[in-house]
Amino acid sequence: MLEQQLVNGVMLGAVYVLVAVSFTLSWGLLNFLNFSIPGLFMLGGFGLWALMQEGLPRGWAMVGALVLAGAAAFMVERFTFRLQRSSQPVVPLVSSLGFLILFENLATARYGSDPRSIASPFGDANLRLGEVVFSLPHITSLAVALVLVACTHAALKRSRVGRGVRAIAEDPDTARILGVEIERLVPLVFVAGGLFTGLAGLGFALTYQQVSPFMGDQIALKGVSAMVIGGMGNLWGAVAGGLLIGILEVMATHFFGADYINVIVYGVLLFAVVLRPQGLFSSAAAAQEKL
Amino acid sequence: MGGYWEATLVLLSINVILAYSAFLPLSAGQLNLGVAGFMAIGAYVSAWFSNEYGVFAIGAALIGSAAAGLVAFALGFPVLRARAAYLAIATLALGEVVRGTAINLKFVGAAAGYPVASYLGLAVIGPMALIVVALVAYLYSTRFGLSVVAVEDDERVADLLGMNVRMIRVWAFGLGGALAGLGGALYAHHFSFIEGQSFTVLLSVYIVLYVILGGVQSVLGPLFGAAFFTLLPELFRMGKEWRYVLFAAAVILLMAWRPQGLLTANPIAHWLRRSNARA
Numbered sequence: 001m002l003e004q005q006l007v008n009g010v011m012l013g014a015v016y017v018l019v020a021v022s023f024t025l026s027w028g029l030l031n032f033l034n035f036s037i038p039g040l041f042m043l044g045g046f047g048l049w050a051l052m053q054e055g056l057p058r059g060w061a062m063v064g065a066l067v068l069a070g071a072a073a074f075m076v077e078r079f080t081f082r083l084q085r086s087s088q089p090v091v092p093l094v095s096s097l098g099f100l101i102l103f104e105n106l107a108t109a110r111y112g113s114d115p116r117s118i119a120s121p122f123g124d125a126n127l128r129l130g131e132v133v134f135s136l137p138h139i140t141s142l143a144v145a146l147v148l149v150a151c152t153h154a155a156l157k158r159s160r161v162g163r164g165v166r167a168i169a170e171d172p173d174t175a176r177i178l179g180v181e182i183e184r185l186v187p188l189v190f191v192a193g194g195l196f197t198g199l200a201g202l203g204f205a206l207t208y209q210q211v212s213p214f215m216g217d218q219i220a221l222k223g224v225s226a227m228v229i230g231g232m233g234n235l236w237g238a239v240a241g242g243l244l245i246g247i248l249e250v251m252a253t254h255f256f257g258a259d260y261i262n263v264i265v266y267g268v269l270l271f272a273v274v275l276r277p278q279g280l281f282s283s284a285a286a287a288q289e290k291l
Numbered sequence: 292m293g294g295y296w297e298a299t300l301v302l303l304s305i306n307v308i309l310a311y312s313a314f315l316p317l318s319a320g321q322l323n324l325g326v327a328g329f330m331a332i333g334a335y336v337s338a339w340f341s342n343e344y345g346v347f348a349i350g351a352a353l354i355g356s357a358a359a360g361l362v363a364f365a366l367g368f369p370v371l372r373a374r375a376a377y378l379a380i381a382t383l384a385l386g387e388v389v390r391g392t393a394i395n396l397k398f399v400g401a402a403a404g405y406p407v408a409s410y411l412g413l414a415v416i417g418p419m420a421l422i423v424v425a426l427v428a429y430l431y432s433t434r435f436g437l438s439v440v441a442v443e444d445d446e447r448v449a450d451l452l453g454m455n456v457r458m459i460r461v462w463a464f465g466l467g468g469a470l471a472g473l474g475g476a477l478y479a480h481h482f483s484f485i486e487g488q489s490f491t492v493l494l495s496v497y498i499v500l501y502v503i504l505g506g507v508q509s510v511l512g513p514l515f516g517a518a519f520f521t522l523l524p525e526l527f528r529m530g531k532e533w534r535y536v537l538f539a540a541a542v543i544l545l546m547a548w549r550p551q552g553l554l555t556a557n558p559i560a561h562w563l564r565r566s567n568a569r570a
Contacts, residue, residue: 027376033376033379035496079543079547080543080546083546083547083550092546092550093496093499093500093503094500094503094504094542094546095542095543095546095547097496097497097500097542098539098540098542098543098546099539099543101535101538101539101542102536102539102540102543105533105534105535105536105539106536108532109532109533109536217491217493221383221387221492224380224383225380225383225384228376228377228380232376259394259395259402260391260395261391262387262388262390262391263387263388263391263392263395265387266383266384266385266387266388266391267384267388269380269381269384270370270381270384270385270388273373273377273380273381273384274369274370274372274373274381277372277373277374277377
C-alpha cells in the first residue's frame with residue numbers, strides 16, 4: 001500500500017531531520033564538518049540505555065542522555081574548532097573523528113558492542129486514519145523535530161545571537177571585527193547541535209527500541225546527505241532533504257527489497273549532486289566558499 | 292621475522308598505498324570520501340581475474356588497479372562538476388553505491404563474501420608500497436605536481452596561466468582511484484577473502500585522516516600519517532579494550548598540538564635551507 005509506505009518514509013525521515021539540522025549548524029554555518037555527530041547520536045540513544053542500566057529511572061535517564069550529548073559537543077568544540085579555526089578546513093575533521101572513535105570505544109569498553117533493546121514507554125500506540133496507520137512515537141518525534149527547526153530558524157533570523165551566528169557564517173573575521181563574540185557564540189551553536197543530535201538518538205532509541213555503540217554511523221551518513229541535498233546552511237532544506245531520503249529509502253525497500261536500499265538511495269544522491277552541484281534547494285551563490 | 296611483525300608491516304604497506312590514494316585528490320583540493328569504493332573495485336576485479344582466469348597475483352593486482360583507475364577517471368568528469376562539500380558527498384555516495392553493488396553481485400559471492408585463490412605476502416606488498424611512495428614523490432617533483440598544487444592554491448590563476456584545470460583535477464582523481472584499487476587488490480590477495488561490508492565510508496574517512504594527520508602539504512606526510520595510524524594502536528595493545536580509547540585521546544591531543552599535521556612543507560624547506568647555508 002503506497003500511502004502507508006509514504007507515511008513510513010516520512011516517519012523514518014524524521015530521524016534524519018534533526019541529524020541533518022545538526023550538520024547544517026556545524027558544516028553549513030560554521031564550515032566545520034563535525035565527524036563526532038554519529039557519536040553524539042549514540043550518546044543520546046545508547047546513553048539512555050546505559051543510564052537506565054546504571055539504575056536511573058527512565059525520565060532522568062532521558063535527561064541525562066541529552067546532557068551527555070550536549071556536554072560532549074561542548075568538549076568537541078574546545079578541542080577542535082577553537083584550536084584549529086585558523087587552519088585548513090579539512091584539519092578539524094581529524095580530531096572530530098578522534099572524538100567519534102573515543103565515544104564509540106568508551107561505550108564499547110564499558111558495555112560491549114552488542115545491540116541492546118529498550119522497552120518502549122508508549123507500548124504500540126497507533127493512530128488510524130482510514131487504512132493508514134500512524135505510529136504515535138514517530139509522530140511525536142517528527143513534531144518535536146519540526147518545532148525545534150522552526151524555533152532555531154526564528155532564532156537565527158530574529159534574535160541578536162542568531163544575527164551573530166549568521167555573521168560568523170558569512171565571514172568569521174569580519175564578524176569578529178564588528179564585535180561578534182565568536183568565542184561565546186560558537187560553543188552555543190555546538191551545544192545546540194549536540195542537543196539536537198542527542199535528541200534524534202533518543203527519539204530513535206524510543207521508537208525503534210534498539211541501540212548499540214555504533215548506531216549513529218549509518219544514520220549520520222544519511223543525515224549529512226540530507227543536509228547536502230537541502231543545500232548547505234539551509235535549515236528547511238535540511239528538513240526537506242531528511243524527509244526525502246526517508247521516503248526514498250522506504251520506497252526502495254518496497255519496490256526492490258532491503259538489499260538495494262543503499263545502492264538506490266546513494267545512487268539518487270550521486271545523480272542529484274552531479275546534476276545540481278549546488279544542492280537541490282539552494283542557489284549557486286549560496287553554495288560557494290564552503291569547505 | 293615473526294608473524295606479528297610481518298602482519299603489521301603488510302598492514303602498514305597497504306595503508307601507505309591507500310594514504311597516497313587519498314593524497315592525490317586531496318592535494319588538488321578534492322576531499323574524496325569514496326576511496327573505499329575504488330578499493331573495492333580493485334579488490335573484486337583482481338580477485339575475479341586471479342580466480343577465473345588464473346592470472347598470477349601481481350598481474351591481477353595491477354589489472355585491479357587499472358580497472359579502479361579507469362572507473363575513477365571516467366567518473367571524474369561528471370563527479371568533479373560538484374565542488375568542495377558537494378564533491379565530498381558525491382564521492383561518499385559513489386563509495387556506498389559500489390559497496391551496495393558488490394553486496395548484491397551473485398557471481399562474486401554477494402553478501403557471503405568472495406574467497407581469493409592466490410596469495411601475496413610482505414615480499415611483494417612491501418616493495419609495492421615503496422614503489423608507490425617513490426612514484427608519487429617523483430610525480431610531485433614534475434610539472435604535473437606543480438600544476439596540482441597550483442590548482443589547489445587558486446583555480447582561477449591556474450586557469451589564467453594556461454593550465455587545463457579540468458584535466459589536472461580529473462587526473463589527480465583518476466590516479467588516486469588507481470592507487471586505491473592497488474591497495475584493495477593487495478588487501479584481497481593478502482587476506483584471501485573480501486566482502487562488500489568491509490569497504491565502508493568510515494574506512495574512506497580513516498584513509499583521508501592518515502593524510503591530514505601526516506600533513507597535506509608534504510609528499511611524505513601521508514607516509515607519516517599512515518605509519519602513525521597503523522603503529523600507534525599496536526603500541527596501545529596492552530590497553531586491551533581501552534586500546535582505541537587511548538588511541539583516540541592521542542589523536543585528539545596531537546591535532547590540538549599540531550593542527551597543520553605532523554609534517555609540513557615549511558620545516559623541511561627550512562631544514563634544507565639551513566643545511567645548505569652551512570655547507
